Structures are given as structure tokens and as C-alpha cells.
Amino acid sequence: MRIHPLAVDGLTALAPTTVACLLGAEAATQGWPPLDAFGWTLVALTNLPLVLRGRAPVGVFLFVHGCWTLYVWLGHWPVVNSPAAMVALYTVAAARPTRITAVCAALLGGVWIYAGVHSDSDAMPSVVGQAIGYPLVIWRFGYAARRTAELTERLRAEQAERARREVAEERVRIARELHDVVAHHMAVINVQAGLARFVFDSDPRTAREALTTIGTTSGEALAELRRMLGLLRADGVAGADGGPDRGGPDGARGAAGEGGAVLEPAPGLDRLEEMVERVRAGGVPVDLTVRGEPRPLPSGVQLCVYRVVQEALTNVLKHAPGAHATVRLVYRAGEIEASVTDDGGAGERGKEVDPDRMPKPGGHGLIGMRERAKLYGGTIVVGPRREGGFGVHLTLPTSEQAARRKDAVTE
Template identity: 40%
Template sequence: MALDAALAAGVLLCMVAGSFADPHGGDGVTWSLRTPDGLSLVLMVLGAAALAFRRRAPRTVLAFTGALSLVESATGDPRAPVAMSAVIALYTVASTTDRPTTWRAGLLTMTVLTGAAMLCGPLPWYAQENLAIFAWTGIGATAGDAVRSRRAFVQAIRERAERAERTREEEARRRVAEERLRIARDLHDVVAHHIALVNVQAGVAAHVMDKRPDQAKEALAHVREASRCALGELRATVGLLRQSGDPEAPTEPAPGLDRLDELVATFRNAGLRVEVARTDHGTTLPAAVDLAAYRVIQEALTNVQKHAGTEAKAEVSVVRVGPHIEITVLDDGAGDAPPGDAPAGDGGGHGLLGMRERVTALRGTLTTGPRYGGGFRVHAILPVEGRAGAEGRPG
């Protein structure tokens, strides 16, 4: 209101100053002074006062100031510049509404005021005072539309920047959540596998400690080797959580199918009979697929070790089938189902859930369940090419 009141006062001063100038003059003089009549002064005061409310009711103010300009054109002789208030009101309408409204209001105001000036103004009808009404109303509408367009453009840029910022934050949160989930899966795979082996070998050592110390010593050596491997993989996984200023994290690559023989050897040393069949020789797997295949086999054999019984036998097959690689782990045990099948809330583990998440993340499929006649089956199909091939090795 304060700004609009100041604007109204400035417009009133301009109109009053303009009302004292006579563009026709007399005695051959182009410009001269004149004394405006009382009605013209009243119209100027009313038009300027209406501009103080131009932001609250722009169309009403435009209609009111336009009506005052018509009255001034019909009665004023010589005419006072009351149309200035209508031009400011037209600018306000154009800058606060849409373009179709601006076109309608601008054409209507321009036509009515210019027509009234030509009919009631000085002759000839194309005198500069009459054409000035046409020019000033057009300038007011055009300037208001330009201001409105610029405001809309700046607002669109601001909204786009805010939307991009929100998208970056959401993407960062999503990546953090995915990384936390991946680290959790890695920790589970490492701990479940190696601790299961340590538990088995420690039990063997305790059982034969008195009667067969040599075998107990060999079991303890396996315990030490399994614990060393667990510590190494834990150190590599936890190294991902270091800050930029921390000491350099381990750079040992994540395991893959090239280390399958080492993995199987650890289970065989723990007493599990494992047979391996592979037809994927010469196949180069993407890093993410290679790690996922290794972890699936590791988790499946760990479940066999823990739940299939001491006399169980496991079979591992790695087969390349077209654009996919198929991982199958079978056992003939009669023990309980792997804890990954149980709901987490019932105290079950998360082994099968972690395997399914790994495979699904690579757009593969995982099938698990009991076998006909006893035992358990884990079957994973992983894509060798496509999206998985473009992903880097995690960690």
C-alpha cells in the first residue's frame, strides 16, 4: 500500500503538471500555459487515488480509471491527462493476469479511449493528442505483459532449480540406502560363512583333543585360517566406511568365481562333501555378476553346512546358457530348512533374503526350496550382459 500510494502521488503530480500545458497555444505559439477547470482536477484526484488499490483489484481499478478518462474526454476542454491513470491500471492488469486477459483488456481499453479521444478531442481526428492515447495504452499493455513473462520465467527457473536440488538429495539418500544394504549383505555373507566354519572346526578340535591331538591341531589350523579370512574380508568391507581423511582402505578386489576352488576347499576341510561342475570356462563376467555368483554359492554351502546334517553332500554347478549364467547348489541332507526361509521376526536369518536381493538387483532370478526326496535346492540365473555389465565392482 505504501508503494502504491507513493506511485499514486507521483502520477497525480504528473497529471496536474501536464494539465497546465496547452499543446496548441495561441498567437502562433506551439506550447503555452492554461488553467485547468475544477472538474478536471477532481477527475485527476480520483484517478490517482484509485491507483492505490491497483494490486488488490486491478480490473476494477482499470474500469474505474477508464470511466474517468471517458468523462474527461467528453467534458474537458482543453482536456487534462487523466488517461495516465488508466495506462498505469492497464499495466497492472497485464502484469498480474494471463496473456489472453491482457489482450482482451488492452484491446478494449485502447479502442474505447482512443475512439473517445478522436470523437471528442480536437480536430483533426488524427491529431497527436488523440494518437498519443493509442500509443500509451499499447505501451502499458505490452510492458505489463513483458514483466509478467519475465516473472514467470524467473519463477520457472527457480522451481526447476529447487526440483533438481530435491532430486539430487533423493538420489543421494537412495544411493546411501543401497550402499548400506550392500554392506549389510556382505557382512552377513562373510560372518555367516566363516563363523560357521570356525564353529565346526572348533567342535572337531574339542572332540578329538584328547585322543587324536594331530587331528585337533589340523582343525585348529583351519580355525585360524577361517578367522584370518573373515578378518580380511571384514577389514575390506569396513574400509568402505572410512572418511576421506582416514588411512587408505584395503584395495583387495572383491571375490569372484575365480576363487571358487578356495571357497569349496574351506568347506571340504570342515568335513562337507562338495562336488563342483563348471562349463563357464573362458567366460568373463561383469564384476557385479561375478561377486553375486560367488556370494550365492558361499551362502548356499554355508546353509548346507549348518542345516543339512553331517552326512550331507553338496553339488555345485556353474553353467553358461546363452546370455545368462546359471548357478545351482543342491544337497541331499535331511536337516532343517535354511533359516533364510523363516521370517526375520521369528528369529530366522537373512541368508536367502540377501541372496534374492543380490540377484534381483542384477535383474536375475533366484529359486529356492526343498527337493523331491529330501534336500534343498538353490538356483540362480544371472545376466552376463546388459545392465549388469555396465556396473562396476562394488567396494
């Protein structure tokens, strides 16, 4: 339970007030005049304003020292109100800059020496030492408290900023995953739906095949959406976008979802052929070639390659009808290359590439490609080809050491 600052100041003011009352009652036994009604009033006026010390540190300090000076000038025992004066100085030191604190510390020392002189003290060297030593010690403790408060506030601000950045990054990750899952499958469904509508009366068999493809593709899309939503709901599962070995949509393998159910693994290179077949069913001829010796790769790297190839083929479906696409996967020592090229279609050869396929600030797919390549320390080249059509070329390091050495994205 958090205590209100005013309550804390009230409890703090209670301590010097209690000490002042006890010392005031013993003033006569120490050889000082007993306190009368006006003297007790000054004791109250010196100590009770400390309740407001948090709201107006300097104002309370000046008021306390004014009442204390008047109390000393009337010939009362100076020690009675000295605790209140020191608490007031500590408050200024903990809340105000060093320059203001120095002036207040000098004022406390001055009143202390004045009290010694006015009372004809026989131990003036001791009084002067106290007038110098007490303010310096209080100043040091107040300064330490102020620095601690400033560092704590800075830490809270940094934590809040870090939390905002993490939320923003999580939103980007979720948006990228939704785009990758939905865009590809919807492109296939859209093409097949158009085909089925076109041949529904003239070629029922082709229409049925198109509808079957639509059902299969929509089922796969729903399965991937369930997998991603399950990961987002799962307690303690973070996105793998922070690294290839962390959980989440970019790297989770058999993570537990709600109710302890085992989630489906994220798509990897073993499902590349399945994805290519789906695009072929959408009406785009695709050739898939694999060179080098296939080997196990981190799940995050596999998903990165899968999503980039998926997005590239989706762009062919959407923007280059009639084009012939080629997917090439090359395993090399310490890295893997993936490229997706198309010829632009028979009617597009020699013409300018569809501007919708070019990288632009508002596009999510190409932005997602660049972010994934950068995340895993790879390079990606996206753009039109000299011989016509469009190409995407991705190179990813397959080891953490190599990933740290690379961090470039080009177009």
C-alpha cells in the first residue's frame, strides 16, 4: 500500500515536534527561562510547518528559520528547535539544486552561530564547528537522496520507453505474421474463385477442382491463424523475432497453448514444396530447384526463408498473371540462398514492371521481407530484372556467429 506523501511529511514533522516539546519542558532544568505561552507558540510555528515541506521546501525552510531566530532572540534555549531546522535543510537538499541548498546551509550555520553568540556560550569553537559540520553532513545526505530519486525516475522512464518499444515491435510482428498468413492464401483463393466462376457452367470438373483448392487453402489459412493466435495467448511464450531459438511465431516448435495443447510447428523448408504446389494450383507455373546438401537449420531461419518465398510467389499471383516463376534454394557452407524470379508473363515481357510490385513505404509485404532479412543478419535484393520480370534474392547466414557479422538489406 502506497502512503500519501502528505502523510509521510506529517509523520516526519511529528518527530522533531516531539523532541522540541520534550526539550522545551526541560529548559528550566538546563538553566534557561521556562517556556511561556508565546514560547510554546513559537515552538509550534517552528515545527508544525514541516508538514508542508514536500510542497514548498524553500518556503518552509525560511519560515522555520525565521521562527527559530525569533525564538533565540527572545532568550530561549536554541537547541529546542534545532531538529526542525535540520529537517528543513535536509528537505531542501533532497529536492532543490546544489546552489539553493548551499545558500540554505549557510543560513542554518549563520543562525547556529548567532544562537551561540546571543547566549554568550563559553564553547564558541564547538558551536562554530557544529555550525559548519551539521549543514555539510545534512547537505551530503540530502544530495544523495536527490540523486537516488533522479536515477529512480530515469530508470522508470527508460523502462516505460522500453515497454512502449516492445509493444510497437510486437504489433509490427503480429501485423507481419497476419499479412504473411492471409495474403498468400487469399491470393490463391481469389484466383481459384475467379476460375470456378468462369467455368462453372462450361467445365464443372475444373470448377470442382478449383473449389477443392479453395477449401484446402482456406483450411490451411485457418490452421496457421489458429497456430499464431494460440502462441499469442500462450503464457510465457515470446515472439521468436528476437532470435531463432526463442518461442513464438517465428520459431516455436511444439509450444504449449491454452489448456496445455501442443501447437503446430511453424512452417519450415519441409513445407516449401507444399506451398509451391498451392501456387501452381492457383494458375502460376513454378519450378522448384534445390542445390547443395539439405541440412537442419534453426527454425527461425527456416521460417524466414519460407515467408520470403511465400511473399514473392504471392506477388507473382497478384501482379503478374500468366508469368512463369522459378524458386531456387541453395545450401552453402555457413549460409543459405533463396531466390524467386519470374518472367513477367508473356504479355509483360519488355514492358515496365507493375509499379505495385516495387518497394514503397506503404507496402507491408516487401517491408516484411526486409525486416526478416535484417533480423537474421542476412541480405535481400528486391527489384525488376534486366531480362524482364521481377526477382527476390535472399541470403541468410546459418550460424549465430555469421549472423552477427552481417546486417545489410538492399534493393
